[in-house]
Structure formats: C-alpha cells, structure tokens
Amino acid sequence: MSTPPPTGPLVTRDTVSTQLRLLGVETGEILLVHSSLSSLGWVNGGAVAVVQGLLDALGPSGTLVVPTQTGGLSDPAVWGSPPVPEEWWDRIRATMPGYDPLITPSRGVGVIPEAVRTWPGALRSAHPQTSFAALGPRAAEIVDGHAPDCRLGERSPLARLERLGARVLLLGAGYDACTSFHLAEYRIPSPLVPVGRPAPGGGWETVTEVSITSDRFDELGHDFERDRPVVRGKVGAADARLFPVADAVAYAERWLAVHRPREEEFPYPPA
16 A cells, blocks of 8 residues: 655745744744644654744744643643543552653643753743743743742743743644633633642642633634734744734733633632
8 A cells, every 4th residue: 555645835944934034023032832743744854943943033032932831740630631540540649750841741732842842052941730941042031930839820931921022923723722821811810729740859749720721712812813913824834823922911811701701610719
C-alpha cells in the first residue's frame, strides 16, 4: 500500500518569518504565541524551524513567550483523559515528581512551546501547573515572580504581558487556547476551588485557587473578533490572528460577566 503524499504547503523558516511580518508582527515587540504545528502544512524542520522563524520576525530586541503548562501535575482524582483507578490515587500523589522548570516537559500545548522551553537561553516561570517560557531581552521581566497560588492571574506572566503591551499570536490555534481570557476570570466574581499538586519539597499539597475554565472561549473569541480589531492572515496553511493582550482581557471581563455567570459554583469556602 503506497504512502500518501505529504499535505502542503511546504513551509520553511523563511516562510514563517516573511508571512509573520506581512501579518504585522513587528521587530522588537513581545509576542505571546499559541500554536499548532500541524496546521501550518509540511514544515521543513518542524517546530525548530517555526521557532527560528518567530525569532527572525521579532529580531534580537523582541521577546517570544509561550505557555508551557504541565496539567499532569495535578490530583489524579480529577483526571478524565483517561481516568485512573481510585485505588491508585494515594500512591500517585505520594510518588509524583515535583515541578522542575528545567526538566518538567510541557503537556497539552503542542510541540512548538516545548521547543521554546528547551531553547538555549529560555527562561521559564515557577508555577507548577501553568508556567510560561520566554526567549529574549524581556524574558526575565515576564516570567520571574510567578506566584505559586496564582495560575493565570495578577501575579502571573499574563498580567506582566498586559502591562508591557504584548500581543497575542494565534498561529493555527483557536480562541479556546487563548490564555489571556483567563486573566479576566480573576477580575470578575469567580469561584474558588481546591487544587492538588506535588509540593516543591516532596509530598503533596492543596492550594486554594480561582476556578478557571476555557468553557465558551470559542464563543467569546467570535464576539471579540467581531467587535474589536483583530489582524487576520495566513502563515503557511494556518489561520493566524494577532491582537493585544490588553484588548482581549478587557473584552473578556465584560463578556464573561454577562455570558458565563458562575455564582452557583461559589459555595466552596476559601481556605
């Protein structure tokens, strides 16, 4: 049986950098990138070529930021893809390796963030579940001080990116991946939930956190794009969208308060 030909177009490092500049990516800016490698086409060099193209477009004065989340460092009681037997839970909690920004791989965010995480000079924030990695002159300013009890709120890199005038690039990714919307969840009435994870020094810990969910982010993104300026274009075969973090957060604050009331979840008492 013959192997089917690869699905194009052929994408190279230069394709990525040239088309990002045509989209409007500017030399020296700060860019938070959510990405899907497979959406681009046949990429010569894979994730490495995409990161090189992003860095070429930003230039040496620009800073590239990606989510490097580690959702697997969580309570096995809440796992669903797939679930694990309840009789395993205690053993899993007792033996789960703690978060190490240098060696803990990202999970569920694609292969491009993992390439950035392991890139020479990359810095990574300290939160054990919702870290970000950054490359460039503003990297330390963005990732330092990520509070261990603030996944995606005021003491996370997202708030720094907002203040620094960063923009979001959705590169083949949908609005369901837009972490900037989560910052808005910290600014409207939101329930608090217990979050379990391996403790830094070993063992298990539970912290109280704002409940976050990407539920209805696709609808939110549709309305945001209708009402606010969003630059749209193509990079390879991928749909690309470019917009300020601050615009996304401000719009989401208003939208979520109206369209996704969650007061019924509030009974959990704060610790």
